[in-house]
Amino acid sequence: xxxxxxxxxxxxxxxxxxxxxxxxxxxxxxxxxxxxxxxxxxxxxxxxxxxxxxxxxxxxxxxxxxxxxxxxxxxxxxxxxxxxxxxxxxxxxxxxxxxxxxxxxxxxxxxxxxxxxxxxxxxxxxxxxxxxxxxxxxxxxxxxxxxxxxxxxxxxxxxxxxxxxxxxxxxxxxxxxxxxxxxxxxxxxxxxxxxxxxxxxxxxxxxxxxxxxxxxxxxxxxxxxxxxxxxxxxxxxxxxxxxxxxxxxxxxxxxxxxxxxxxxxxxxxxxxxxxxxxxxxxxxxxxxxxxxxxxxxxxxxxxxxxxxxxxxxxxxxxxxxxxxxxxxxxxxxxxxxxxxxxxxxx
Amino acid sequence: xxxxxxxxxxxxxxxxxxxxxxxxxxxxxxxxxxxxxxxxxxxxxxxxxxxxxxxxxxxxxxxxxxxxxxxxxxxxxxxxxxxxxxxxxxxxxxxxxxxxxxxxxxxxxxxxxxxxxxxxxxxxxxxxxxxxxxxxxxxxxxxxxxxxxxxxxxxxxxxxxxxxxxxxxxxxxxxxxxxxxxxxxxxxxxxxxxxxxxxxxxxxxxxxxxxxxxxxxxxxxxxxxxxxxxxxxxxxxxxxxxxxxxxxxxxxxxxxxxxxxxxxxxxxxxxxxxxxxxxxxxxxxxxxxxxxxxxxxxxxxxxxxxxxxxxxxxxxxxxxxxxxxxxxxxxxxxxxxxxxxxxxxx
Numbered sequence: 034x035x036x037x038x039x040x041x042x043x044x045x046x047x048x049x050x051x052x053x054x055x056x057x058x059x060x061x062x063x064x065x066x067x068x069x070x071x072x073x074x075x076x077x078x079x080x081x082x083x084x085x086x087x088x089x090x091x092x093x094x095x096x097x098x099x100x101x102x103x104x105x106x107x108x109x110x111x112x113x114x115x116x117x118x119x120x121x122x123x124x125x126x127x128x129x130x131x132x133x134x135x136x137x138x139x140x141x142x143x144x145x146x147x148x149x150x151x152x153x154x155x156x157x158x159x160x161x162x163x164x165x166x167x168x169x170x171x172x173x174x175x176x177x178x179x180x181x182x183x184x185x186x187x188x189x190x191x192x193x194x195x196x197x198x199x200x201x202x203x204x205x206x207x208x209x210x211x212x213x214x215x216x217x218x219x220x221x222x223x224x225x226x227x228x229x230x231x232x233x234x235x236x237x238x239x240x241x242x243x244x245x246x247x248x249x250x251x252x253x254x255x256x257x258x259x260x261x262x263x264x265x266x267x268x269x270x271x272x273x274x275x276x277x278x279x280x281x282x283x284x285x286x287x288x289x290x291x292x293x294x295x296x297x298x299x300x301x302x303x304x305x306x307x308x309x310x311x312x313x314x315x316x317x318x319x320x321x322x323x324x325x326x327x328x329x330x331x332x333x334x335x336x337x338x339x340x341x342x343x344x345x346x347x348x349x350x351x352x353x354x355x356x357x358x359x360x361x362x363x364x365x366x367x368x369x370x371x372x373x374x375x376x377x378x379x
Numbered sequence: 380x381x382x383x384x385x386x387x388x389x390x391x392x393x394x395x396x397x398x399x400x401x402x403x404x405x406x407x408x409x410x411x412x413x414x415x416x417x418x419x420x421x422x423x424x425x426x427x428x429x430x431x432x433x434x435x436x437x438x439x440x441x442x443x444x445x446x447x448x449x450x451x452x453x454x455x456x457x458x459x460x461x462x463x464x465x466x467x468x469x470x471x472x473x474x475x476x477x478x479x480x481x482x483x484x485x486x487x488x489x490x491x492x493x494x495x496x497x498x499x500x501x502x503x504x505x506x507x508x509x510x511x512x513x514x515x516x517x518x519x520x521x522x523x524x525x526x527x528x529x530x531x532x533x534x535x536x537x538x539x540x541x542x543x544x545x546x547x548x549x550x551x552x553x554x555x556x557x558x559x560x561x562x563x564x565x566x567x568x569x570x571x572x573x574x575x576x577x578x579x580x581x582x583x584x585x586x587x588x589x590x591x592x593x594x595x596x597x598x599x600x601x602x603x604x605x606x607x608x609x610x611x612x613x614x615x616x617x618x619x620x621x622x623x624x625x626x627x628x629x630x631x632x633x634x635x636x637x638x639x640x641x642x643x644x645x646x647x648x649x650x651x652x653x654x655x656x657x658x659x660x661x662x663x664x665x666x667x668x669x670x671x672x673x674x675x676x677x678x679x680x681x682x683x684x685x686x687x688x689x690x691x692x693x694x695x696x697x698x699x700x701x702x703x704x705x706x707x708x709x710x711x712x713x714x715x716x717x718x719x720x721x722x723x724x725x
Binding site: 104106141168169179182183214215216219221222223224225227246247248249250251252260261262263264266267268269270271272273274275276277278279281282283285286287289290292293294295296297298299300301302303304306307310311 | 450452487514515525528529560561562565567568569570571573592593594595596597598606607609610612613614615616617618619620621622623624625627628629631632633635636638639640641642643644645646647648649650652653656657
């Protein structure tokens with residue numbers, strides 16, 4: 034298996050992607066080639082710093098002179114900075130040089146590059162980002178987490194199909210239930226997008242659990258949560274922020290007296306268990322599903338471990354042949370729809 | 380001051396609203412009359428249960444035979460169940476019998492009843508729910524929290540104006556900063572609604588802080604957060620759910636060993652301080668701003684304390700003459716817009 038890694042992607046590049054590449058090669062023997070895209074001299078410098086001046090022969094460096102910065106406009110920067118590491122990684126997938134592309138860089142540029150260069154899978158109208166979220170007892174997929182900000186009902190149907198495939202193949206759930214994120218459980222509750230999507234999801238060959246509310250996400254979770262990319266992104270970032278804020282407040286409150294500090298020290302393993310569970314590093318990255326090629330997008334502030342885990346996700350997606358499973362699911366859905374319309378007398 | 384209270388509103392009615400009415404009268408001497416709307420025999424029974432068979436003479440009971448249930452469709456139930464406590468409370472405000480209406484009942488029915496019977500304030504296109512949210516050091520207003528699920532850019536502008544007035548008048552912030560909830564801080568980031576709203580907010584006579592992200596809500600807070608009602612409602616419920624989930628996990632982890640339990644007991648005051656801060660009971664209810672009358676909507680699962688605090692919010696809104704302040708703010712915004720268009724050469 035060959036993996037293309039954007040060595041210039043993320044707030045700490047090329048340092049962290051390069052270190053993650055070394056770790057991934059040690060951990061995943063199924064990777065035959067790991068191609069680093071980016072400014073060659075800077076990549077070589079990083080390799081040297083961490084004692085890999087003569088790196089693993091499975092590493093290959095492809096020089097690209099341009100770097101897309103986090104503040105750049107996605108489509109415009111892809112046009113202006115043609116020789117950039119995001120576009121080149123994606124093109125490697127398109128041209129069969131790599132089985133998957135991984136980046137901790139600019140999400141919007143990654144989505145645009147993948148959509149333009151790889152195109153959508155047959156039967157899929159729009160790609161979406163599938164993010165893994167933890168509950169106390171469960172993992173669920175939130176889709177779309179920010180690829181498509183003005184979604185239409187048929188896009189949400191595609192997310193339901195793709196999210197179900199992901200949940201089955203990668204997370205191992207049998208018959209994953211799909212919930213539509215809305216503001217009440219009844220089908221009449223929601224905005225015009227979710228009301229129309231509700232009808233489509235009701236008729237689709239998935240395990241539709243109806244509308245779910247924000248409060249159900251963690252207290253009464255389903256396996257796949259479908260929403261438009263704007264809402265998904267806001268939910269994701271708000272969730273992170275609230276979890277951080279609570280731990281911060283707690284820390285400040287605990288520091289107020291020595292007895293509280295001693296108590297918290299005694300209970301420290303409990304805090305650690307939660308921290309680990311809510312730590313995005315464990316999940317690493319998010320698959321952009323719906324494009325014709327495996328693409329993993331990691332957090333801009335990813336640690337080495339997070340990028341290594343994003344590479345692991347790419348490996349798993351390739352091994353599980355996720356895209357062919359999606360194509361088949363879309364075919365089944367299309368046949369199902371046709372059978373339904375045949376069943377209705379003219 | 381006269382307050383209309385929906386005695387049938389909420390998951391524990393009439394028990395909790397009736398108990399809250401008694402507490403509010405004890406606490407707020409400025410209330411001259413508290414009118415309870417609902418089924419008279421059930422209200423009298425509750426009063427008897429808590430030893431107020433002959434209640435405070437400031438209490439008045441107005442019998443209405445119909446009750447709107449939480450699962451009812453808002454507009455349809457208002458039409459079918461004409462003599463219901465929500466509509467009657469709102470009509471009391473319209474007819475000058477009460478200065479404000481408070482309900483822990485069906486939010487959608489309350490919004491519909493207020494919009495239909497009270498109409499919007501001059502210069503305001505659509506009402507929105509203003510919810511108070513706590514950060515470690517601050518309180519902010521999230522608006523709209525769920526009144527208007529398919530908002531247009533001009534509605535978000537109204538929310539920015541009304542939220543600013545609320546923040547100044549009720550929370551006491553000078554020059555409250557207004558953030559537009561989006562998925563990136565640059566003005567080009569967002570969906571079509573937020574991009575258009577960004578332009579309107581930039582030109583308005585408010586202290587516009589630009590786009591803010593979910594992660595800023597608690598880590599880098601502004602005083603007023605503007606968003607459409609669907610997003611606001613999802614954010615609110617997700618936030619509650621995450622806070623609850625974290626405390627639940629922590630409890631389960633702590634219960635795993637006696638040492639952790641002892642530690643947590645030593646640090647218990649720290650947990651309590653956070654719990655108090657994140658407890659919605661403290662804030663009680665949310666004002667529906669933009670209608671021609673003071674209307675407070677409380678959580679369906681409100682405790683007695685939460686409903687009592689919702690009544691307090693109504694009292695404060697009346698005392699601060701919030702609606703006349705909104706009318707003036709809308710006039711200033713209209714004049715400002717006119718001055719701007721005059722300044723542009725034809």
